[in-house]
Amino acid sequence: MTATVNYADVEVGTEIPERAYQIDRLNLVMYAGASGDFNPIHWRESFAKSVGLPDVIAHGMYTMAQGGRFVTDWVGDPGAVVEYEVRFSSPVVVPDEGGATVVISGKVEKKLDDNKVVVALTARSDEQKVLTRAKAVVRLV
Amino acid sequence: MALNRDFVGRSFPPGEPYEVTRLKIREFADAIGDPNPIYRDREAAKAAGHPDVIAPPTFPIAVSFIDGLSDPGLGLNFAMVVHGGQRFEYTRPLRAGDVVTAVATITEIRSIGANEKLDITTEITTVEGELVCTSYSTIVERGA
Secondary structure, rough: OOOOOOOOHHOOOOEEEEEEEOOOOOHHHHHHHHHHHOHHOOOHHOOOOOOOOOOOEEEEEHHHHHHHHHHHHHOHHHHHHHEEEEEEOOOOOOOOOOOEEEEEEEEEEEEOOOEEEEEEEEEEEEEEEEEEEEEEEEOOO | OOOOHHOOEEEEOOOOOOOOOOHHHHHHHHHHOOOHHOOOHHHHHHHOOOOOEEEOOHHHHHHHHHHHHHHOOOOOHHHHHEEEEEEEEEOOOOOOOOEEEEEEEEEEEEEEEEEEEEEEEEEEEEEOEEEEEEEEEEEOOOOO
């Protein structure tokens, strides 16, 4: 495995610069097909509103995937991720016009044995925290 | 509606084995908007030490979906379901060529206010018997 971040170069508190990810309805339709999750709350506005949601919302797993991308872009090799977990604290609302933006940042929270580190993530959309307790354990070189 | 607690501890037998293909991985990577070549290009994957293209860390969810939740006896109203939390533990990444089965077990059902929460553990194992990933999902049925 060839992660490109060196364990020795990373300290507790090392920050990973934030990145913004755009989400449009098309992404959710593609994600429905790729994942097999066709729940209409993710693509049909009238249905989403009929069950009390403000509008179409992103699949939680779509948002989790953006956090995963944030971590794997930092570490280099996606195969370096050994654990990854999130709680979905607030839905990402994706309007027809303009879509949504999820802003993700990260920080090294802990250094473990075996060149592993815990990366804590924050993810916000429209001023709301959309993930909580979002953490990945990655093995560095 | 209260979910049927009799389902706690119930495991759902694997369906037909799922074949992880390069095309499916690429489709998933495209859907999440991730251009990483390790998901698409065998040579890039090999250069990173993998035998073939690997799948993104959240790909195992596509394998974990379980038919058991649609058992009418459980009483789950899918229209009111949202994902509460998700955790993956990886032995290694899923990769093209893996043929896997997923065995899901309902580990807990509890009420939180008007909502019902359901915890599911899914073990994803190759047909050769190698545990590749364990997925822990919490799903929430929102109360009316």
